Amino acid sequence: MSRLSPQTAKGPVGVQLRSLTMNKDNRGGLTMPWGEDYAWQIPIGTQQISFLQMDLFRAGNRYNPEQVIHFYVMPHWPGNTVNSWRRMWDGALGHGMKIANLFEFRPVQAAPNENPVSLPRMYLEVRRSIYELSSFEDIVQDGRIRWGDTALWYSATGDAWQDHARPFDSQKRLLYAAITHQQLALDIVDEEDALKGTLQGYRVLYLTDAHVSDAASNAIADWVRRGGHVFATAKAGMFNQFDQPNDTLRGLLGVEQHGIDTPADSRVVLDKRNLPFAKVFDTVTWQSPAGPMAIPVVGTRSRFTAEGSQVTGTFADGSPAVSVRTVGKGTATYVGFLPGLSYFKPAIPLRPVDRGTTDDAMAHFIPTQFDPEAHALIGSSAQGVPRAVECSNHLVQAPVIESAHGIAVPLVNWSGAPIKGLRVTLAAKDLRTGKVSLASGGKVERVNNPRVPEGKAVLRLDLDVADALIPR
Numbered sequence: 001m002s003r004l005s006p007q008t009a010k011g012p013v014g015v016q017l018r019s020l021t022m023n024k025d026n027r028g029g030l031t032m033p034w035g036e037d038y039a040w041q042i043p044i045g046t047q048q049i050s051f052l053q054m055d056l057f058r059a060g061n062r063y064n065p066e067q068v069i070h071f072y073v074m075p076h077w078p079g080n081t082v083n084s085w086r087r088m089w090d091g092a093l094g095h096g097m098k099i100a101n102l103f104e105f106r107p108v109q110a111a112p113n114e115n116p117v118s119l120p121r122m123y124l125e126v127r128r129s130i131y132e133l134s135s136f137e138d139i140v141q142d143g144r145i146r147w148g149d150t151a152l153w154y155s156a157t158g159d160a161w162q163d164h165a166r167p168f169d170s171q172k173r174l175l176y177a178a179i180t181h182q183q184l185a186l187d188i189v190d191e192e193d194a195l196k197g198t199l200q201g202y203r204v205l206y207l208t209d210a211h212v213s214d215a216a217s218n219a220i221a222d223w224v225r226r227g228g229h230v231f232a233t234a235k236a237g238m239f240n241q242f243d244q245p246n247d248t249l250r251g252l253l254g255v256e257q258h259g260i261d262t263p264a265d266s267r268v269v270l271d272k273r274n275l276p277f278a279k280v281f282d283t284v285t286w287q288s289p290a291g292p293m294a295i296p297v298v299g300t301r302s303r304f305t306a307e308g309s310q311v312t313g314t315f316a317d318g319s320p321a322v323s324v325r326t327v328g329k330g331t332a333t334y335v336g337f338l339p340g341l342s343y344f345k346p347a348i349p350l351r352p353v354d355r356g357t358t359d360d361a362m363a364h365f366i367p368t369q370f371d372p373e374a375h376a377l378i379g380s381s382a383q384g385v386p387r388a389v390e391c392s393n394h395l396v397q398a399p400v401i402e403s404a405h406g407i408a409v410p411l412v413n414w415s416g417a418p419i420k421g422l423r424v425t426l427a428a429k430d431l432r433t434g435k436v437s438l439a440s441g442g443k444v445e446r447v448n449n450p451r452v453p454e455g456k457a458v459l460r461l462d463l464d465v466a467d468a469l470i471p472r
Helices: 011-021 047-060 080-095 119-133 137-142 158-162 166-181 193-198 214-225 248-252 339-347 370-376
Strands: 035-036 069-072 098-100 148-155 186-189 205-206 229-232 253-259 282-288 290-296 302-308 310-314 321-327 330-335 389-391 401-403 408-414 418-426 436-438 444-447 457-463 466-471
Touching: 011 148, 035 047, 047 166, 047 186, 080 098, 080 119, 080 436, 080 466, 098 321, 137 401, 137 408, 148 166, 166 186, 166 339, 166 401, 193 214, 205 214, 205 282, 205 310, 214 229, 214 248, 214 330, 229 248, 248 253, 248 321, 248 330, 282 321, 290 370, 302 330, 310 466, 339 370, 408 418, 436 444, 457 466
Parallel strands: 035 069, 069 098, 148 186, 148 205, 205 229, 229 330
Antiparallel strands: 253 302, 282 290, 282 310, 310 321, 321 330, 389 418, 401 408, 408 466, 418 457, 436 466, 444 457
């Protein structure tokens, strides 16, 4: 593996840095994005949120695809667990990692700092994972993560006005995980993308930033009129770059905000630590296509009036909570609370946030019991959006890496238990020659029956923690 090495390796990384700094198209400020997966030590909602930073890196590399992502997948023990590390490894591959770093991959007797690896099973798992990667590394190194139909908005304007202050930071990362649980291929877009017309490649945009520049707001509004669907959460899009009312997005959404309520006993700072204690201080009754649904409100509530939009959800006092407005060929949905917090609220148990080195420690706990009504609301703007890959268990993450050699689909199991007979549906054209294998060498079979949709292929396999489908 030319690009897999401990931190002490110099050659491959140096070559990459030299080649990237010579690229005339980049601005010289980001020659090789890199990050770390220490999320397994921090009480965020799920370790899956680590991949948000990698998707930000992919967005930063959008116009310079030759740049590569360097990521630290930490096997440290005590601290991490074998299963947790394996999820992060395959997940990182599925979000664009091409240079993998194991940092201090040596036992405590030889490690110069607090990050040793003193568990024999961890060495075996790392060896096995690298061996399995060899069966599709050509696809990883020469390929690229397939862009999706759905995007989450980030912007310098929002950063300048600290739009990610609590609880909106927690909301954004939990909403990110909730969108991936819709089995939507999710990308990050920003103001530069909007002004370059990149939004035209997307069908759904999730907007959480309170501040959006006037120029980007006009681009979003034009995109919606052409058929896009924007889903905005409490306070999103209400102000422009000067902290003045954003008339463009308020008009697009058909709402006028009058205030924000954030009760002290409902605040959330770190998801696993605070969300179980956060008080549900209101309930939304949402008129979904399947009938009325009740959704808990945690963290923040927006007080607004509907100005030309249809109210489809109300707070307990009857005031608007959810509204939808048809604009040209598209729709604009405004949700006056934080659905990411609502989605995760029942999934985080009231337990001490211990950092033990076992899978049942709270640091490694994988939430699964999410709010189904919040799930339906978050997915409402994406009805009809085709899924590139769809799994019979929606808590299996399955991004697509594509290259001239074929595709690879890393499968990461976030359901909390092994899955027997998992069905994976993908486009029949992605099978190419019809040959498909699992990186683990496990059994995978194609399902042939009249119920398989036209143009689709259904594969069946058993999935433990993580694996990769490799159609050639």
